[in-house]
Amino acid sequence: MEYKRSMIVYDLDSLVGVNQSESESSMGTSTSTSIVNQSIYIYVTSRFREAAIEASCTDKRQKNERWAIAVVRDPFLLKKFTTDVDFTFTNEQIEQDEEEHRRSTITLVCVKCRDLYVESDNKMGSCNYHDGFVYDNLARDLKKYKPSRAIEELNREEFISYTNPKKKEEIEKGKTRFKYICCYATVQVGAGFNGCKKGKHGFGNSRKKNFAGQILDKQMIDKWETACDENPEYNQQYADLFDSRKNI
Ligand SMILES: [Zn+2]
Ligand SMILES: [Zn+2]
Structure with a gap:
């Protein structure tokens, strides 16, 4: 028997992880953030893009449904991931983005x-x-x-x-x-x-x-x-x- 519906849950904090490094320069201390496990990150984002529910099939039982869930706690990883998979931003995220934009542009x-x-x-x-x-x-x-x-x-x-x-x-x-x-x-x-x-x-x-x-x-x-x-x-x-x- 072939399964028509599948669901996979990724814990991105554990699977991918985030690395923070500090560097000193004449302008002061700056912190840069990067992803630890790049290859897993690429794998998960591509699987996420593949997640789909076939809309063309009229018979509901024949419909292929591939669900994917990502659990993220780290704010940097959450932002990167939602951007990379074109996930709809929440109002809170949009507000945060606008706030950040203001903080870096308004003189x-x-x-x-x-x-x-x-x-x-x-x-x-x-x-x-x-x-x-x-x-x-x-x-x-x-x-x-x-x-x-x-x-x-x-x-x-x-x-x-x-x-x-x-x-x-x-x-x-x-x-x-x-x-x-x-x-x-x-x-x-x-x-x-x-x-x-x-x-x-x-x-x-x-x-x-x-x-x-x-x-x-x-x-x-x-x-x-x-x-x-x-x-x-x-x-x-x-x-x-x-x-x-x-x-x-
Ligand atoms: Zn003085
Ligand atoms: Zn001043």
């Missing part, structure tokens, strides 16, 4: 270093920034500034020294008075926002907030600079600075 602006980035490349160490506020090192009251305010002030003074040469010398003396509390680096106009800390681009955890933030607005900058302003560690450092100058 965002980082409020911390003011540079551009895409979320999929956003790794630890990608962003260089100062996380402290600025103070006037030559002022008795060590007046606190938000970095963008300090830069505004320096720009304004540059203009004044150009239009009013009498003030040039005095302004020149004060040019380097603004320091970042985090590392005591001097605030310089045009030097960019690269700083003493290395981390990830972006401020805040919400992904949505990030995607909406493709254009840096004043509000975002202010939010970040307020966080720098309120940093308890640096405020302590600032208080110590006052103490150290008390008797000068």
Whole structure:
């Protein structure tokens, strides 16, 4: 007797398997994923494509039915397999794909270093920034500034020294008075926002907030600079600075 119906179940995680390898480069650590048992994978995908139910046969009992089931847990293997056998994607997979596409194509602006980035490349160490506020090192009251305010002030003074040469010398003396509390680096106009800390681009955890933030607005900058302003560690450092100058 010839069987008209057959079914085979493949456990792809065990039969095929996935190998992950890490490699170091100047851009950081990258992980690549590959299939362990290539020949079995090819065999299973081709058997899967052959799986069919003959539609032409009118007699149901004579119909040849070849069923195939694949069980996959590994996300990489699942994606590769469903793509290779043209399996219909679930809504969740489509959404994940779209999300991944967004993460690797939408250019965002980082409020911390003011540079551009895409979320999929956003790794630890990608962003260089100062996380402290600025103070006037030559002022008795060590007046606190938000970095963008300090830069505004320096720009304004540059203009004044150009239009009013009498003030040039005095302004020149004060040019380097603004320091970042985090590392005591001097605030310089045009030097960019690269700083003493290395981390990830972006401020805040919400992904949505990030995607909406493709254009840096004043509000975002202010939010970040307020966080720098309120940093308890640096405020302590600032208080110590006052103490150290008390008797000068
Ligand atoms: Zn710094
Ligand atoms: Zn950044």
